[in-house]
Amino acid sequence: MITFNNVSKIYPNGVKGLSNINLTIQDGEFISIIGLSGAGKSTLLRSINRLERITEGDIIINDTSITNAKKKELRMLRRQIGWISQNFNLVKRSTVQKNVLSGRLGYYSTFKSTFGLFTKEDYSQTEEALRMVGLSDKLHARSDELSGGQQQRVSIARALVQRAPIILADEPVASLDPVTTQNVMQDLKKINLKMNKTVIVNLHSVPLAKEFSTRIIALKYGEIIFDGPPEELTPTR
């Protein structure tokens, strides 16, 4: 469970990224965060793994406050959170296998620095995750030889091998064409349903949010203006 208690974020330049956010997110939800550019979607998502520090309130993940967590505690919390970004963040010249394997580093509590240290289990998890996103045949391909959609699915596989119960995706389909967008959203839905992961995804598209999520949170100027099931979301002006 993720809880936001009266969370605000004011950037050093005075801009309000988030304004008094109160939220409870249950395990296994598929949530879309929608809103115009600058509404605070990214700030909200990034504050969950403390890539962005909030300036007021508290964020609690499974009984542990992330707000003032010390380094070691923060690392434990971040192990529970997989991150998928708009630009995939793959090591381009590296193989798909190596990119996905690197996600295993987020699984261990001790730091493993080189690829040589991976175990049989790491390799089998990698293959299983690639099967999940339909890219088994690309194991040894170079990442920059894949299409954008395939690269995003590699980044989903990388998040999967981390075995984190929470997946945060910051505009994961922003740079993809409509068909590829559907595939990537379906993969996210699949890991939500089959692996019971909590998925929180930032989207620009309201139709996509309605199609895939069980709950939509709409932001405007850093405030929640809607929080509910897709069927209750009415067009606003």
Ligand code: ADP
């Ligand atoms: P969204 O993801 O919905 O586009 P953001 O969370 O990126 O919105 O931004 C929310 C607001 O905070 C915007 O007004 C944006 O300009 C501002 N903002 C975001 N990041 C920073 C930053 N590092 N410094 C100052 N203002 C920022």
Ligand code: ADP
């Ligand atoms: P630490 O410095 O505590 O070891 P990491 O840098 O390994 O933390 O990452 C911790 C968390 O942040 C993980 O959940 C990871 O997926 C996420 N993360 C890592 N790099 C980025 C990034 N560039 N953007 C967003 N999230 C990231």
